[in-house]
Structure formats: structure tokens, C-alpha cells
Amino acid sequence: MSLNIEVRHAAPPLDFAVELPSGEITALVGPSGSGKTSLLRAVAGLLKPAQARIALAGVVWDDASRHLPTQRRPIGFVPQHYGLFPHLTALGNVETALLDQPATARRERARHFLEAAHVADCAERRPRQLSGGQKQRVALARAIAREPGLLLLDEPFSAVDRATRKSLYVELRQLHAKRPTTILLVTHDLDEAAQLASHLVLLDAGRVVQAGPTTTVLTCPTSIAATRLLDIPNLFAATCMGGQLHWGPHALRLAAPAAGASHFAVLPQNVLLVRPDRPLGSHLENLLDGRVCDVMQMGTEALVWIEPAGLPGTRVQMRLPLRALERYRVDADTVVRFSLRPSDIVPLAS
């Protein structure tokens, strides 16, 4: 039941091949202009790529000899600005997606899906009388009304406020738990992807940079490009010798040999502060001294930048809960000791 996508296109440039797991939410993440929306449009049949092979559960929608028109693809699509029919009520919008059903059943089903999307009370309103969140819910109700095999969501939460967005996340997850449709979600927001999707596809310039389960992709980038796309600030050049990573004067032990590594990455939350008054646990390895350059409080946590000894100009970013910041008295110019555990060091080849 998986969705296979292979797309090659010149403008916008796309060279993409990926298999999406069935019944899961997959997020397609990448910067603006990386081809996310074009790819979604290709899957919907709205864009005809130069070369494509798109198949859902073995049923081919696109290949060299075939291009199934959008109308005949079992999809639900929520475009970025919802694409609601402005002259129809919310109910009319959902009913329009059910034209293949008998007129008598249409209204009842439309109401059912408006209820599922928590907008039953807006049934008689036209799109211009709806708030951003309500429009989004109506568009979602319209998309799921056809009970599609594949639901395509193009930055669906970008035009709503933060509070609405949070409740929409929960609603989408609940809806998905009830009807586990395969969902392909396009977003440029990693946090959104992390909260919603079980799988992640990182896209840059129309190519797949990395794909896999969300937690794996977020914590274990496989390339320098993926590290940059994931916005991991701790990316450093190093050389690999004798099974160790040489970083300036420091030799870092690795969890597994990584021949050919030219860089490494560490997530800020994996940079551990070592308390000088506590005995060292055996789990703390790769101890380094450094000077705190900057501390910035952000909500309930703090970002701390440390310049490691012997590496002038290099800055390691660390994330600390606010209470830890108070307890350890970390301030600018404090000398601290920190640990980079071998299992947290992600070696990367150029």
C-alpha cells in the first residue's frame, strides 16, 4: 500500500525517488524553492513532470505511457491557501467533493465530515466568513470526504496563528488515528514535521537529502547537507585517524569506526555540562574544557555558546534547562567542562 514516487523534471528541477510508508504521515521538508510543492503537485497530477513513475499500492498513476488525470486519482488535497470555492458554503464545499454519490446521501455525509473536522457549526457560512483555522478545517473536511487513499497537505498550517496551529496538529493526529490514511505533508517547519510526521524526507534543490523515520533523521543526519537543512548548529571539520576523530588538539572517541569522516555534528541538547563537584561517571567521555562566550535565555531553556580550549573562533552550542543554568552558574567568560559522548557524535563524510 506504499506510495512510490520517482520524478525527474527540468523546471523546477526535480530528481526525486522515494517510497512512502502506507498509513503513515510523511513530512516533506526543505527550504523555500526546494521543489516541495512541485513534487506534491506532480503526485496530484497537477504538474506533468518530464519523467515520472508514481504508484500508490501498486496502481500506477504516472509512467512513460500513462498520466492518470487528477480527477481520477484517489487523493484529497489541501492547498496552501485552501482553495475553497468562494461562492459555496462550507457544506457546499464538502458536498462538491461528493458529487459521485447520490444527492440524498451527499448532504448527510458532508455534515459528517464537517463534524469530524470540528466545523459543523460553520456549515452554512461562506469561506469569507470563516477564520483561517475554520477555513483550514473545512478544506480538510472536503479533502477527507472522498475517503482518499492519499492525503496531500501543502503547508496547511502556515496561515493560522500559533494557538490554532497547535490545536490543528492535535486534531490532525486524532483524525489520522481514526482513519490511518497515507498522508504526505509539505512544510518548511521542522518542528511541525517533528510533531506530526512519523517519517521525514529532507529535500533540497529537488533532490532527496535524507529520508527515514522522523527521530532517526532528526538526530542522525547522514550528510553535511542534511545537517545544514536540520539546522544543527554544531557542525565542525575534523580528521579521522586511528579510529578517533581529531578536532584541533582534541582526539574524540567514536562509537563506531568512521573512515573517511571529514566533519562531525552534535545536537545542542547532546552537549553535556560536567559538574566539577561531582565524580565523573563512566558514561562521560570525550571531556573538553572551554570558555562560555554567550548565554541567551529562550523561554524555559537557555542557549549557551562555548569556545573549546585550543580551538579559537569555534563555538559549540549547548541547550540547558533554565534551572540547570541557575544551578551551575553558567555565565559569559566562565570556564566549564563539557562532554561529547561517543554515541552522540555523528561523523560525516564530505
Place this chain on the structure above:
Amino acid sequence: MDGSAIILSLQLALVTLLVLLPLALVGARALARWPSRARPWVEGLLALPLVLPPTVIGYYLLVAMGGQSPLGQWFAALTGHTLAFSFTGLVVASVIFNIPFAVQPMQRAFEAIEPEVIEAAKCCGLSGWQSFARIELPLAWPGILSAAVMTFAHTLGEFGVVLMVGGNIPGETQTIAIAIYDRVQSFDHGAAGAMSLALLLISLATIAISYGLADRLLKARRA
């Protein structure tokens, strides 16, 4: 006052509307979605009646409909009379010189529909015809209404092309605008004044009723 001229003008306006509107509707929708580089040239060609003097269009139409042209000969062989200086000839001319008045408002109306809305219709499984009937047509209706009013009112008032193609045959090609000119030429200012007033009132009523209708429909949609 010549009642037959007024009736002829109204007949001409109505027949022109019935012939032109469906054709222009299809053309306007196609133009609105046509990505070709040739589009400005086609649009320019269709807009020519707006910029050319009516006598120029009238002259070309007269030549095209005359007994020397293949079209004129074919029509004469078919019906036994010439296309020029006939009511049918007037309808053909009227349809052609009204093309920009019918096409442009509808084309703008179709262009104003968000592409996302049309794509959403496809994603809802709507066929091309269903999308046209249920989504595009209701959204484009103000443009369609405007096109109908412009075509109707413009036909009522057209003078140059009608005179060139139809001449001045009472009951056959003498429209109200020609009849007014005819009366002025023969110093019958009373009849000319009465017919001018009648044309003015008919035109005003046509436009005012259509504006009122548009307003009511808009309000109903907003309610």
C-alpha cells in the same frame, strides 16, 4: 418616430447576443487559460474593433460579404440573395464588431478565478464540465452579465459598421441609429429627437437593470 427601426435594433441586439455570448464564453475561458506566446496576438486581433474606425471594419466586412467574395457567392447560391445589405449580414457584422465587448469582460472574470480553486475542483474529482458549470460559471457570472449588457447596448447604438454593411433599407437593415441619421438628413428633427430619446432611455434602462441585478446577486452572495 419609426417603431420598426426600434424593433429591428432590438431584434439585432437580441440575435447578436444569442449567437455571440455562447461562442465568446467558450473563447474567453480558453483564452484565460491559454499559456501560448501567441496569446497577445490573438487578443489583439479580437480587440481590433475597439480601435479601428467602424468604417474600416465595415469596409472589410462589405468586401467579404459582397458578390465578388467566395463567402458572398456561397451565401448567394444558398439563399438567393446577397449577405451584404441583409439582416443576416447585419447579424454577422454585429457579432464580429462586438467580439471585444463580449470576450474581454468574461476573459477577465475567468482570469480572476484563483488557479488554486480550479485545481481544488480537479482534486475533488470534478470533470472539466462539472468544474465549468459548478465552479467557474458561478464565479465568472458578473463578467458574463457585463459582457451581455455591453454587447446588447453596443449593438443598439452601433452606427458606422451597420451603415457600411447594411445600408439604409427600412424594415430590413435600417436600425434606430441609422433612422435617426436619416431623419436629421431630411431635417425631420422632431422624429430624430424622439428616436434619440427612445434609444437613450432603452440604453439607460438596460444598463440600470443589469447593474441593479448584479448588485442584488452580489448582496445575496455576501449575505
